[in-house]
Amino acid sequence: MKSNFKLYCIVTAFLSLPGLNVTASDTTGTAFNLDEVAPGIYVHSGVHVPFEDPQHDDIANTGFIIGNDCVAVIDTGGSVRVGQQLLDSLKSVTDKPVCYVINTHVHFDHVLGNVVFKSGDTKFVGHTDLADAMAASSGFFIEEFRDDLGEYANADGIVAPTVLVEDTLELDLGDRVLLLKAWPVAHTHTDLTVLDRKTNTLWLADLLFIERIPALDGSLKGWLAVIDQLEKEQYATIIPGHGPVVSDWPEDLKPQKQYLTMLLEQIRKRIAEGAFMEEVVETVGEQEKQDWLLHEQHHKRNVTKAFTELEWE
């Protein structure tokens, strides 16, 4: 599974978001986008580029939420460079301290910038299984993302959470309470969401993919069960892990739900017919090619993952 991280997260277009726009430049002069998507909630939109692209470290949506007393950062990007740009952007918006760095799951594009935020007062927060998952991935991260980690390409540079969420946890940023929720296995086995009660904004991260094809790295049935729960709720704003921030809920969930449901139904049917995995991988879901960016790179892996889950039902 780990060897496929390099294939993970590859898309093809820039995103734009409404609201206040703040930009900062890195040493290469590239503007670092940042938008206020709800009062006090800032999102940096990841770019859709292939892994081979120099910006492969900046493919995930990251950002922060500002309370009266302090700030919570949510995901830190796929390199020290991106983490630093996020921190610089944050400092251009507020001088309040970062009290929490919340990681939504174990994938590299969401956690490798953590080290930049390491300081005595900042607590790192994640799913109850995230610390172990990061420890297990540490060697892979250091080896595979050596350039992206730079001087931090060592065990101390992979910063795992110490505040672990087993079910739910409330974090008070000062007149602003965030409700964190750890989910059963879905996109990964370390998925965590953040609800800002003040604006009813749900930071859903990679439990929602928009535009680019969802990447299944946990459980297909688990992910669909999470979707069933989420679509019963009402949210003003939703921040996906990849793709634009949206506000038409649960309508925005439909394409992903349709894709995952198609996988479940068609793979189950082929297994019942006695088909081998190789044939199923070649045939299921090929007609959905037009609907998703990066179908070519991720779809077959999704089918393989789902097949291994469903064949023992």
Ligand SMILES: [Zn+2]
């Ligand atoms: Zn991601």
Ligand SMILES: [Zn+2]
């Ligand atoms: Zn992910």
